[in-house]
Every structure is written in C-alpha cells, then in structure tokens.
Amino acid sequence: MMCPGCYKINVEGYCTACRKEMFDGVKVSPILPFKAPALDTIANYQEKTKRLSISGVQLKYSLRLTGKVLELTDTGGQYIIKPIPPGSLLAMPEITPENEHLTMQLARQVFNIKTAANALIYFEDGTPAYITRRFDVKPDGAKYLQEDMAQLSGRSRQTVNQGEDFKYNGTYEEIGALIKQYVAAYTPTLERYFKLVLFNYLFSNGDAHLKNFSLIQTAMGDYTLTPAYDVMCTLLHVPTEADMALDLYNGDHQSTFYEKHGFFGRADFRTFADKLGLQPVRARRLITELLSKRNEVVALIEKSFLPRAIKKDYTQKYLERLARLGMTEQMISEVIDPEHPGVYTAAKQPVTLTFLDRSTKVGFFYRTPESEKLKLKNQYNFVEMRHAKAYKKKPGEELMTIVNGDELLEVAYM
Ligand SMILES: [Zn+2]
Numbered sequence: 001m002m003c004p005g006c007y008k009i010n011v012e013g014y015c016t017a018c019r020k021e022m023f024d025g026v027k028v029s030p031i032l033p034f035k036a037p038a039l040d041t042i043a044n045y046q047e048k049t050k051r052l053s054i055s056g057v058q059l060k061y062s063l064r065l066t067g068k069v070l071e072l073t074d075t076g077g078q079y080i081i082k083p084i085p086p087g088s089l090l091a092m093p094e095i096t097p098e099n100e101h102l103t104m105q106l107a108r109q110v111f112n113i114k115t116a117a118n119a120l121i122y123f124e125d126g127t128p129a130y131i132t133r134r135f136d137v138k139p140d141g142a143k144y145l146q147e148d149m150a151q152l153s154g155r156s157r158q159t160v161n162q163g164e165d166f167k168y169n170g171t172y173e174e175i176g177a178l179i180k181q182y183v184a185a186y187t188p189t190l191e192r193y194f195k196l197v198l199f200n201y202l203f204s205n206g207d208a209h210l211k212n213f214s215l216i217q218t219a220m221g222d223y224t225l226t227p228a229y230d231v232m233c234t235l236l237h238v239p240t241e242a243d244m245a246l247d248l249y250n251g252d253h254q255s256t257f258y259e260k261h262g263f264f265g266r267a268d269f270r271t272f273a274d275k276l277g278l279q280p281v282r283a284r285r286l287i288t289e290l291l292s293k294r295n296e297v298v299a300l301i302e303k304s305f306l307p308r309a310i311k312k313d314y315t316q317k318y319l320e321r322l323a324r325l326g327m328t329e330q331m332i333s334e335v336i337d338p339e340h341p342g343v344y345t346a347a348k349q350p351v352t353l354t355f356l357d358r359s360t361k362v363g364f365f366y367r368t369p370e371s372e373k374l375k376l377k378n379q380y381n382f383v384e385m386r387h388a389k390a391y392k393k394k395p396g397e398e399l400m401t402i403v404n405g406d407e408l409l410e411v412a413y414m
Pocket residue numbers: 003004005006007008014015016017018019
C-alpha cells in the first residue's frame with residue numbers, strides 16, 4: 001500500500017512522517033468511520049457570483065481528532081475536509097480531491113514550497129476526500145491571528161459590491177505591496193510568494209484569488225505568509241477559466257510578450273519580480289529552479305492516485321505551461337552536448353531552433369565577447385547556417401542573430 005499522504009510505498013495507512021505531521025503521531029485510519037456528509041445546496045452561493053470557480057463549489061467540513069478518531073464538528077475544528085463537490089458545474093468533479101492533493105504534494109516535495117499538511121482520506125463508502133490540517137490552530141486550541149489579502153486590502157462583498165467576485169479584484173503586485181507593509185523580514189517572504197505565484201501559473205491554478213493568500217501571526221508576534229493552501233490544477237475542472245485569477249500587475253496584458261503571444265511568458269514574470277523588488281539575480285535563480293524540475297514533476301504525477309487518463313491530461317497541461325516559459329540556459333545546454341553541457345560547446349552539426357510562434361532557425365551558437373552579458377537576459381549569440389561560412393571567414397555583427405531563450409520552444413539536432 002501507498003501512504004495516502006505522501007505516496008511513500010510499502011506502508012499500511014499513513015506513514016510515520018505523515019502521521020506525525022498530520023496527527024501528532026496518533027495512528028489515525030485513512031478510512032473515516034462515517035459516510036460523506038449529505039450535500040448542502042450550493043445554488044445560493046453560486047448565485048452570488050458570475051464566475052464559475054472551484055472555490056465557489058467546493059464544500060468544506062470541519063473535523064476534530066478525538067482519541068484516534070476524526071469526527072465532524074461545528075466548533076474547535078483542527079482539520080478541514082473537502083469531499084467531491086456536488087452537481088455538474090465542474091468538469092470531472094470526482095477527481096478534485098486527488099487533484100488538490102497531488103498539486104500540494106508537488107509544491108512541497110518537488111519545489112520545496114511550504115504548504116499546509118495534507119493527505120487523502122476516504123469515507124466509509126470508499127469515496128475520497130482531501131484533508132488538511134489547520135495551521136492557524138495552536139496546540140491548546142486557540143488560534144493564531146490570520147488575515148487574508150482581501151481583508152488586508154479592505155475588500156469585501158460590501159466594499160466591492162460584486163457579490164463573491166470581490167476576491168478577484170486586485171493584482172499579484174498589490175499582494176506583494178501588502179507583504180512589504182506587514183512583514184518585517186519581507187525579502188525572503190516575497191521570494192516565497194513569487195515562487196508560489198509562478199507555481200500557480202505552471203500548474204494552471206486559475207483560482208489563486210485574494211483570499212488564497214494570507215498573513216499569520218507567529219508565536220513571536222510578528223507576521224509572515226502562511227503555508228500554501230487551496231492549490232490545484234483548476235483548468236481540469238473549469239476549462240474556460242482565465243490563466244490567472246488576478247492580473248500580475250497593472251498593464252501586464254500590454255507587455256511585449258503578452259501582446260505577441262496572448263499569454264504570459266518568462267519576461268512577464270521577470271517584470272513581476274522587478275515590481276516586487278526582488279533582485280534580478282535572485283529572480284532568475286527562482287525562475288530557473290521552477291522550470292528545471294520536469295522529470296521530478298512527471299514522476300510524482302505518475303505516482304499519484306489520479307486515474308491513468310487524467311495523469312496524462314494533468315501532465316499535458318503542465319508541459320504546455322512549461323513551454324510558454326521558454327527554455328533556460330541549462331535546458332539548451334543539455335541538448336547541445338549532454339556530456340559537456342554548455343550553450344557554446346562546439347557542436348558537430350547545426351541545431352534547429354523552434355520558437356513559440358513555430359518559426360524555426362538552423363545554425364550554430366557562437367560565443368562572442370557579448371555572450372556573458374546577454375546570458376543574464378536569457379539571450380544567446382547564434383549564427384544561421386546561411387551565414388555560417390561568411391561568419392567563419394570574417395565574424396561580423398550583421399551575420400549574427402540574438403536568440404531569446406524566453407521565446408524558445410525546442411532546440412534539437414536535425
Ligand atoms: Zn506519508
């Protein structure tokens with residue numbers, strides 16, 4: 001059996017690590033001693049918003065651990081469970097628990113993003129639910145002060161007057177400003193936040209609205225960003241959803257990259273990082289880190305409890321987003337020479353570059369005195385085949401092409 005918390009194999013029920021993190025070491029069964037709660041009507045809620053969203057239809061129930069048994073509770077909840085949502089508003093509602101669980105596990109296991117403790121759990125009849133431990137509950141049952149970004153920015157149903165849609169007002173840049181305002185050591189917090197926003201884009205979470213980011217008071221009395229929660233590939237359930245719940249920053253749809261392609265690319269995230277005030281060198285490192293885990297991501301999706309066909313779908317959606325973000329120096333290097341990686345490692349044959357707009361170029365990467373500087377912008381010196389001979393005879397700038405890694409879809413030998 002596989003641990004329904006972390007996919008560890010050869011364990012009965014939850015593994016020791018998950019048991020510790022979720023239940024303070026208590027041996028809780030992954031099968032709840034009751035049936036899925038009778039479903040309330042969601043019509044009321046859905047009426048208040050024009051926007052179909054996961055958060056609009058997912059039902060949440062509170063659980064409390066008494067001895068070794070989890071039970072439904074109205075007060076003093078330590079856990080939240082989300083069963084399969086009712087109704088047919090969503091595509092594939094039956095896989096929402098696995099989807100959320102997998103996406104949260106990807107965040108923590110592959111990308112080292114701090115997340116709420118979470119697992120899958122099953123009702124008596126075998127239907128799955130997503131379970132997460134509340135991080136705002138202290139050991140003695142009292143609560144840490146927590147405020148979400150809608151509250152901190154003064155937005156509510158009343159102030160925005162758009163029903164539930166108030167939480168889709170604002171930009172991710174604005175959340176960054178709130179972090180700066182309220183968090184004392186904000187630089188590492190902004191980096192964590194930036195990573196999470198890019199993660200959401202990479203995994204097609206189009207529902208990361210203002211209420212899905214919160215600040216929480218620590219035991220020391222200061223504020224910090226909470227662990228990530230409510231993260232999943234919403235595109236599987238709401239195919240018509242926008243790529244992101246909020247704009248990255250004001251004017252993001254007028255960027256050069258966005259105007260050309262109709263979606264965000266790496267340049268947009270660099271601009272976003274700039275606006276957050278991250279150091280360019282740190283932003284580059286974070287972006288590269290998020291884009292270079294392809295094999296680990298695919299392997300974890302394979303391990304997950306999703307049905308086979310959905311695993312394929314989930315992987316496909318991830319690869320499509322990954323492609324939008326172009327290629328990193330490392331990705332290009334590994335194609336040029338897997339043994340001695342380097343963009344400018346001498347290639348025996350010409351390479352074919354395919355760009356996001358499906359145009360192609362054939363030729364060689366050539367190092368010039370400018371190359372080191374260009375690299376910082378993810379740009380590379382390249383000589384097309386038709387100029388190769390002339391370039392060898394007499395290198396000249398007019399024979400050179402600058403290739404933008406942000407625009408690269410594929411590098412391959414013919
Ligand atoms: Zn585990």
